[in-house]
Amino acid sequence: MDFLSLFLMDFVKQLQSPTLSFLIGGMVIAALGSQLQIPESICKIIVFMLLTKIGLTGGIAIRNSNLTEMILPALFSVVLGVLIVFIARYTLAKLPKVKTVDAIATGGLFGAVSGSTMAAALTLLEEQKIPYEAWTGALYPFMDIPALVTAIVIANIYLNKKQRKAAAAAAHAPIQESFSKQPVAALAYSSDASGTVGDYPDQSDYPSSRQEYRSQQTPGDSRVKIWPIVQESLQGPALSAMLLGLALGLIAQPESVYKSFYDPLFRGLLSILMLVMGMEAWSRIGELRKVAQWYVVYSVVAPLVHGFIAFGLGMIAHYATGFSMGGVVVLAVIAASSSDISGPPTLRAGIPSANPSAYIGASTAIGTPIAIGVAIPLFLGLAQAIGG
Amino acid sequence: MAKPAKKLVIVTEKILLKKIAKIIEECGSTGYTVMETGGKGSRNVRSSGQPNVSDTQANIKFEVLTSDRDTAEKIADQVAVQFFIDFAGIIYICDAEVLYGHSFCGPEGC
Numbered sequence: 001m002d003f004l005s006l007f008l009m010d011f012v013k014q015l016q017s018p019t020l021s022f023l024i025g026g027m028v029i030a031a032l033g034s035q036l037q038i039p040e041s042i043c044k045i046i047v048f049m050l051l052t053k054i055g056l057t058g059g060i061a062i063r064n065s066n067l068t069e070m071i072l073p074a075l076f077s078v079v080l081g082v083l084i085v086f087i088a089r090y091t092l093a094k095l096p097k098v099k100t101v102d103a104i105a106t107g108g109l110f111g112a113v114s115g116s117t118m119a120a121a122l123t124l125l126e127e128q129k130i131p132y133e134a135w136t137g138a139l140y141p142f143m144d145i146p147a148l149v150t151a152i153v154i155a156n157i158y159l160n161k162k163q164r165k166a167a168a169a170a171a172h173a174p175i176q177e178s179f180s181k182q183p184v185a186a187l188a189y190s191s192d193a194s195g196t197v198g199d200y201p202d203q204s205d206y207p208s209s210r211q212e213y214r215s216q217q218t219p220g221d222s223r224v225k226i227w228p229i230v231q232e233s234l235q236g237p238a239l240s241a242m243l244l245g246l247a248l249g250l251i252a253q254p255e256s257v258y259k260s261f262y263d264p265l266f267r268g269l270l271s272i273l274m275l276v277m278g279m280e281a282w283s284r285i286g287e288l289r290k291v292a293q294w295y296v297v298y299s300v301v302a303p304l305v306h307g308f309i310a311f312g313l314g315m316i317a318h319y320a321t322g323f324s325m326g327g328v329v330v331l332a333v334i335a336a337s338s339s340d341i342s343g344p345p346t347l348r349a350g351i352p353s354a355n356p357s358a359y360i361g362a363s364t365a366i367g368t369p370i371a372i373g374v375a376i377p378l379f380l381g382l383a384q385a386i387g388g
Numbered sequence: 389m390a391k392p393a394k395k396l397v398i399v400t401e402k403i404l405l406k407k408i409a410k411i412i413e414e415c416g417s418t419g420y421t422v423m424e425t426g427g428k429g430s431r432n433v434r435s436s437g438q439p440n441v442s443d444t445q446a447n448i449k450f451e452v453l454t455s456d457r458d459t460a461e462k463i464a465d466q467v468a469v470q471f472f473i474d475f476a477g478i479i480y481i482c483d484a485e486v487l488y489g490h491s492f493c494g495p496e497g498c
Contacts (some may be wrong), residue, residue, distance in 0.1 A: 345403050348401075348403055349403060352471075352473075352474035352475065353473075353474050
């Protein structure tokens, strides 16, 4: 029972930490209908600051560390990113009232990494004085990009298969309606309209005025290009800030600005971001309620399952190559986290037919609060209990 | 003298900004105005000022002045075909008269 009491005590203590209390505070004031507004540009600056700081920390530390240690955790990150998407494809997608593309997109978002969740975990590790390798922040892209690429690729493979099936069926169908020059588009549209999730019920009569624009739609090309997705992820605001920080930390001598500006401001700004994320989480819950209830179940369970898988893999690295316990926690937390800054636009562009209310709602409203509020204290407690 | 023109208005999601700008230029229009907007449509209230950390909820409004209806319709058709099945958006057209604008060419030429 020693383990359990230690864990529970730790859990309560975590809830009082600035990170979590601001998140919960944000949710509470949003629930009470507060008119508090944090300008969007401030959020963007905060995200930039946090990720640059993480990058700089990593870059400065990498200069005098042995990078071969990073290979195994980086490999595990890639595996996790891909695995999480497949877990969603074969669990969430099978649930009733869940569209397969929506499920794959949700998996992609949960596989991708949230910079703010990672920042929260790193802050808590520092507060608890648990050592971790400074390069663990650099594991971010190794999990983020594979998850998004996998999600977009398997979603497009699935859609193409569905479209080919529809085309084959159309070839056998006797007469097409006159406006339909492209039978594929017409059928794809009708199967869309009969889709199970009715987020916008009037979707079916949306194009009635200019019917021809649907019939003009060419069937999507069957090849998904992977490189543009990777490029887009790297160019996203979160990753480019982190990579810039990493490069500057490695090449330049940014210690003076790091000590006087990035490091001292980090925690305060993180608390503002947490407040905003709490408020956003609350405002998205209503949106999620309109899509299938199973998303709620998935987004509560999935972060913890992903985290435990990552924790297991991290422990393997711990025994094999001496990956620190703090590093194991970071790996588990980034697996548990779901992208909230750069992931959604990438997925929206990569899988346009997936319903953003489903995957962004699942991630922002429930996935992120669970990752920050439950997963971080859980894995920290677990690491402390195991590490002593 | 006022030159007759068509004002094409496209209200849609911000993540389409670059792609729509490309279509407009490819259709032969030389300029456009983009505004950040918000409002309510068939796909729920969008960008009405809730806090957010990513741009996925933001909306934009394009205004394009074209000298003839054909160009405007070409732009509208392409945008609708490519995006409006999966993205929120609406396109409408109005009559306009360009009073001042050095490089705007009306139907009778510049």
